Amino acid sequence: xxxxxxxxxxxxxxxxxxxxxxxxxxxxxxxxxxxxxxxxxxxxxxxxxxxxxxxxxxxxxxxxxxxxxxxxxxxxxxxxxxxxxxxxxxxxxxxxxxxxxxxxxxxxxxxxxxxxxxxxxxxxxxxxxxxxxxxxxxxxxxxxxxxxxxxxxxxxxxxxxxxxxxxxxxxxxxxxxxxxxxxxxxxxxxxxxxxxxxxxxxxxxxxxxxxxxxxxxxxxxxxxxxxxxxxxxxxxxxxxxxxxxxxxxxxxxxxxxxxxxxxxxxxxxxxxxxxxxxxxxxxxxxxxxxxxxxx
Numbered sequence: 001x002x003x004x005x006x007x008x009x010x011x012x013x014x015x016x017x018x019x020x021x022x023x024x025x026x027x028x029x030x031x032x033x034x035x036x037x038x039x040x041x042x043x044x045x046x047x048x049x050x051x052x053x054x055x056x057x058x059x060x061x062x063x064x065x066x067x068x069x070x071x072x073x074x075x076x077x078x079x080x081x082x083x084x085x086x087x088x089x090x091x092x093x094x095x096x097x098x099x100x101x102x103x104x105x106x107x108x109x110x111x112x113x114x115x116x117x118x119x120x121x122x123x124x125x126x127x128x129x130x131x132x133x134x135x136x137x138x139x140x141x142x143x144x145x146x147x148x149x150x151x152x153x154x155x156x157x158x159x160x161x162x163x164x165x166x167x168x169x170x171x172x173x174x175x176x177x178x179x180x181x182x183x184x185x186x187x188x189x190x191x192x193x194x195x196x197x198x199x200x201x202x203x204x205x206x207x208x209x210x211x212x213x214x215x216x217x218x219x220x221x222x223x224x225x226x227x228x229x230x231x232x233x234x235x236x237x238x239x240x241x242x243x244x245x246x247x248x249x250x251x252x253x254x255x256x257x258x259x260x261x262x263x264x265x266x267x268x269x270x271x272x273x274x275x276x277x278x279x280x281x282x283x284x285x286x287x288x289x290x291x292x293x294x295x
Contacts, residue, residue, distance in 0.1 A: 004024060004031070004105060005099060026079065028174075036066070037085070096129050107134050127278075128259070135286045136284065137284045138281070145252060148256065149183075151258070168258055168288055169183070185227070186247075188236075188239040190239070243255060253283060257287055
């Protein structure tokens with residue numbers, strides 16, 4: 001990772017994203033750009049532009065002082081970094097416009113874990129629209145977290161899915177190496193609950209057939225990435241339930257996952273697996289879209 005963008009969040013007591021970014025920078029030699037945001041509605045002030053500009057400058061200065069205090073507490077003077085404050089209400093829009101694939105390797109931000117129909121947090125926008133991978137850092141994590149868990153789709157034969165699988169494993173391997181831990185892989189064996197409930201299919205037999213069909217792919221993964229069988233996990237169920245379950249079982253330090261990047265009404269109705277996983281996950285998540293796989 002050559003350059004990382006860290007998004008500060010004054011709403012969180014502990015700057016977990018900053019700590020994670022600093023650890024990554026020390027492990028990989030990456031340069032850090034650290035940004036804090038501030039914005040207030042100035043309509044209540046006199047319409048004099050000078051008065052409004054003075055208020056805006058004061059608020060930016062206050063947030064910049066806070067940012068510098070956070071950096072001083074983090075003791076990161078040994079790193080290459082730039083830090084600045086931006087006046088912006090729509091944080092996700094600024095980040096998306098600011099991030100070009102050749103400029104940043106990832107955006108790092110403390111994660112939000114909720115969404116309603118009318119309100120979409122910055123995190124969801126970033127997962128769907130940001131042109132670079134997005135790392136969402138958990139405020140509270142499992143104790144003694146260790147492995148990096150890569151969520152892959154071994155059943156798809158589509159070239160874009162295979163390329164995304166490779167990129168996910170590459171990113172997970174790089175993170176595992178940086179943090180001196182090991183990588184695990186997880187694949188969800190999806191079986192139709194409706195067909196199972198109607199007893200149209202035999203779940204046990206169907207699961208066994210799916211596992212046997214994936215055996216060549218698993219052998220190839222083990223040989224390619226030098227993995228043992230106990231580093232590959234498969235379980236029956238939808239991906240958004242299987243992935244957090246396996247992550248909890250192995251106490252994953254981070255989950256690396258692909259996301260479709262759906263936007264608009266389609267995203268709200270269908271949803272993205274990465275977003276559903278995030279609501280159940282108690283560890284960090286790195287979301288990579290198919291477009292990121294070409295980087």
